[in-house]
Amino acid sequence: MSAFVTTYAIVWLVLSAYATRLANVQRRLRRTIGDR
Amino acid sequence: VLIIAVLIPLLIFLIACAAPADRGMGDSQRIVYVHVPIAWFSLVAFLGMATTSLLYLYRRESKWDAWSQAAAEVGWLCCGLTLITGSFWAHEAWGTWWTWDPRLTTFVFLWMVYSGSLVVRRSLIDSARRARVSAVLAALGLVDLPLVTMATRWFRGIHPVSPEMEPAMRLVLLVTVCGFSIMLGFLTVQRQLQIQRLRQLVAVQTDSHDCTVEPSWRDTQPIRVYAGSVK
Numbered sequence: 001m002s003a004f005v006t007t008y009a010i011v012w013l014v015l016s017a018y019a020t021r022l023a024n025v026q027r028r029l030r031r032t033i034g035d036r
Numbered sequence: 037v038l039i040i041a042v043l044i045p046l047l048i049f050l051i052a053c054a055a056p057a058d059r060g061m062g063d064s065q066r067i068v069y070v071h072v073p074i075a076w077f078s079l080v081a082f083l084g085m086a087t088t089s090l091l092y093l094y095r096r097e098s099k100w101d102a103w104s105q106a107a108a109e110v111g112w113l114c115c116g117l118t119l120i121t122g123s124f125w126a127h128e129a130w131g132t133w134w135t136w137d138p139r140l141t142t143f144v145f146l147w148m149v150y151s152g153s154l155v156v157r158r159s160l161i162d163s164a165r166r167a168r169v170s171a172v173l174a175a176l177g178l179v180d181l182p183l184v185t186m187a188t189r190w191f192r193g194i195h196p197v198s199p200e201m202e203p204a205m206r207l208v209l210l211v212t213v214c215g216f217s218i219m220l221g222f223l224t225v226q227r228q229l230q231i232q233r234l235r236q237l238v239a240v241q242t243d244s245h246d247c248t249v250e251p252s253w254r255d256t257q258p259i260r261v262y263a264g265s266v267k
Contacts, residue, residue, distance in 0.1 A: 003063075003064045003067060003124050003125075003127070004052075004063055004064055004066040004067050007067045007070055007071075007120075007125075008045075008070055010117070010120060011045070011070050011117050011121065012045050012049075014113060014116075015045065015113070015117075015219075015220075015223075016042060016045075018109075018110075018223065019040075019042075022223065022226055022227060022230065024256075025230060025234075025251055026226070026230060027256075028251055028255065028256065028259050029230065029233055029234065031258045031259075032237065032258040032259040033233075033237075
């Protein structure tokens with residue numbers, strides 16, 4: 001089970017990090033467009 | 037974005053845990069429920085990247101380049117994760133982290149094409165040249181796609197071709213492939229929209245599309261555009 005859990009944790013961490021990056025840039029974009 | 041990126045993988049994890057254990061490999065076989073969907077999406081993203089690149093070369097419309105960039109980013113991540121998850125599986129199944137099997141070798145080449153495309157996108161400031169060079173690279177890389185998909189049939193190697201699975205395992209695999217495809221497809225669409233909006237912002241503020249640096253995701257202030265960069 002440990003190999004599966006480790007593999008899954010790596011995938012989840014990487015994809016969540018990418019999604020967080022997208023969400024934060026999205027938030028900044030919304031703030032910028034709202035600013036103008 | 038965050039809710040989808042966190043909830044869907046959690047559901048997939050629970051479903052993968054519910055699948056019956058393999059008699060030979062035990063619980064390690066469950067790596068397949070992560071490895072196969074991600075490998076599948078790397079190929080789909082590559083096909084998407086190459087198709088939109090060809091459309092860009094034909095039509096010269098910026099939206100196709102935005103699609104190509106979004107597919108390249110998500111595809112590159114998936115391709116790297118496929119190699120890592122595959123390595124864990126290989127360690128459990130074959131007793132080695134890596135071997136120069138034809139499927140593995142062609143997949144590394146795919147990752148290199150993805151990487152090359154992203155490096156080009158980060159290096160060239162002229163937006164038209166950047167889009168053109170990365171589109172040509174993606175179109176050339178298309179040659180590798182049939183090699184990756186058919187590597188297990190055309191060449192002799194140790195990567196499984198189409199392993200026997202119980203019906204319950206096949207069902208779980210199908211569900212995880214659908215789940216990951218929805219999540220990764222959603223991320224690609226969102227990223228493509230974001231790239232288009234960022235480009236519009238750069239065009240409005242500098243009267244040019246030439247910009248290589250992305251805004252920092254750590255910052256919380258409104259985005260400011262300077263000549264050649266975004267902050």
